[in-house]
């Protein structure tokens with residue numbers, strides 16, 4: 507198993523980065539949709555129905571599969587011999603950040619359900635603020651895996 511993971515290391519990393527790109531695109535875009543949904547869209551309008559479809563498809567067709575494949579390829583990299591040295595700081599900052607990113611994903615899923623049920627209570631301003639979180643986490647993650655402090 508270890509030999510197989512070592513042989514496919516670069517392939518695994520390539521698919522990990524592709525999955526990350528798709529996941530991050532959704533994590534940046536869905537809160538923007540929520541901003542416009544909360545600020546511009548009237549209840550029971552055609553626009554309301556369209557936003558609900560866009561949000562559901564973005565989450566279910568792109569973000570959920572992308573998050574799962576990011577985790578699968580990421581954990582395969584963790585298990586590849588010689589890649590992660592747990593005595594260094596970077597694996598821990600990365601692990602904490604990806605757990606926070608996953609929690610943010612779940613939180614967005616909950617807010618999508620609120621919009622779908624017509625019970626959203628958060629303002630566009632709040633969604634704008636929440637939109638900064640994946641950016642901050644992405645900075646910590648990329649510095650962790652590239653600079654490897």
Ligand code: HEM
Pocket residue numbers: 519522523526530576577579580581583584589590604607643644647648651652
């Ligand atoms: C979800 C759980 C994740 C796990 C378990 C994980 C784990 C890993 C591991 C072990 C590596 C290999 C590091 C190396 O080859 O030295 C890696 C590479 C990488 N990860 Fe993740 N990762 C995860 C999520 C993410 C996320 C969310 C991002 C971006 C926001 C990300 C960005 C990257 C990048 C850019 C690389 C390539 C670094 C290089 O040039 O070698 N990862 N990941």
